[in-house]
């Protein structure tokens with residue numbers, strides 16, 4: 133079977149990460165089911181639970197009564213308004229007719245008819261009195277309406293007060309409820325997070341690392357989506373403090389590891405080149421040749437046109453651009469095969485020309 137190692141490496145990486153992600157997804161689905169069940173054990177409070185039911189019932193009854201009263205009063209007022217309008221019209225018509233009659237009488241001049249003038253004027257007065265009577269009734273009614281409206285307003289204010297009081301209590305209870313939900317989640321998520329971090333630190337190089345990595349991904353999801361949104365805020369103090377602790381912790385871990393890595397590399401460079409050459413791993417060697425860097429110090433070994441010494445100009449063209457030893461750390465890079473003399477990259481296992489095993493310790 134023919135294996136293209138580069139392709140194989142890439143494919144296996146894709147498969148490994150897919151395994152991690154799929155595992156992570158199913159863990160998320162499972163955990164959200166569990167968390168949902170946990171949440172349903174505690175009941176969220178409702179504002180209605182804290183209302184004084186009997187007091188509110190009385191107040192509502194009063195409010196309803198006043199509303200009905202007001203409706204009746206308004207309809208009465210409407211009727212009186214109409215009646216007054218009618219009376220006003222009758223009076224106006226009567227007055228017009230009286231004025232006309234008076235005018236005629238003046239022109240014709242019949243003084244014996246004085247009694248008739250008095251009679252008609254009295255009749256007009258009566259009409260006016262009727263209208264005034266209705267107006268008085270209207271005023272009384274308006275006073276009644278004003279009074280009832282005031283009472284209804286008072287009742288509404290009492291209802292609002294009662295509800296505000298209940299809402300205050302509800303808010304208090306709601307805060308406690310949120311804290312409870314958070315604590316339940318904390319108990320559930322903390323071990324997952326610790327295990328996730330542990331897997332990441334300890335099992336990164338493990339044969340089954342994709343499985344551990346999947347769990348680590350899941351633990352991060354559980355922390356950031358299952359716990360963080362439920363952190364009690366206390367005006368942002370808790371959230372920001374958690375942010376500070378997290379960034380400080382992750383920063384500490386990252387800085388420590390980067391420094392360790394650099395120190396390790398520096399220590400490696402102090403080891404004699406022969407020792408270092410023996411330690412170069414096959415995969416590093418392949419990558420180093422491919423990307424033309426020294427497998428030990430990581431610096432580029434390719435010579436630019438202006439880099440190579442004039443004495444080497446007679447070498448075979450392909451090797452014109454490389455040096456036998458690393459210019460930066462002294463590690464052997466290319467050497468001649470002891471069997472056929474062909475120049476080879478010193479860290480690959482076999483000679484490219486004759487297949488003899490290449491050994492870096494010679």
Ligand SMILES: [Zn+2]
Pocket residue numbers: 426427428429430431458459460461462463
């Ligand atoms: Zn080097």
Ligand SMILES: [Zn+2]
Pocket residue numbers: 469470471472473474483484485486487488
């Ligand atoms: Zn050879």
